[in-house]
Amino acid sequence: MIPIRFAGTTLPVVLAATLGLSCAAWAQQPKQAQPKGAQTAVVGDGQPTLLGQYGDWGAYAAVPGGKKVCFALAKPKSSSTNPPGRKRDPAYVFISHRPAENVKNEVSVIIGYPFKSASDATAEIGTAKFAMYTQNDGAWIKNVAEEARMIDAMRKGADLTVKGTSGRGTQSTDQYSLKGLAQALDRAEQECK
DSSP, rough: OOOOBBBTTTTHHHHHHHHHHOOHHHHOOOOOOOTTTOOOOOOTTOEEEEEEETTTTTEEEEEEOOOOOOEEEOOOOOOEEESSSSSOOOOEEEEEEEEEEEEEEEEEEESSBBOOOOOOOOOOOOOEEEEEEETTEEEESSOOGGGHHHHHHHOOOOOEEEEBTTTTTOEEEEEEOOOTTEEEEEEEEEEEE
């Protein structure tokens, strides 16, 4: 499977590029904090706007290249590497809606390092396990037909664990809390109807 692209590149990279930041720096700096459930207008210059913070997840909207994009975003509650202490950029998980491309609930991960070439990552929610296709520092569900099942498991689960291997052979394990995910997804979907 080839990852779904937005204007020739992956969605997180597009959003970061609109701010002139790396993906990690962009995701750490929401542009407009709003009270829970607040209504906001999406700016036309492509900069992401925080629609609301729900537990460990934020709901965002942007209009890069004139096409509206909405997404939920979280960073891991815990991260580890083997061997221990290996440096890497921050990791994030995104769930995106791109109405102009008829894309809904696309799960993607920014892992914080270039993945080992031709390797898969894994995502685990409880007993459910999903293979993820990797490219550069991103990962997407390998079998798109399982994406709805993954989203359902994430809505019902407590934690998401993502495992991968870097080009240098470092193994990483990131654990994300799923607290607030359902509300953040609902808010992002509402914004991008």
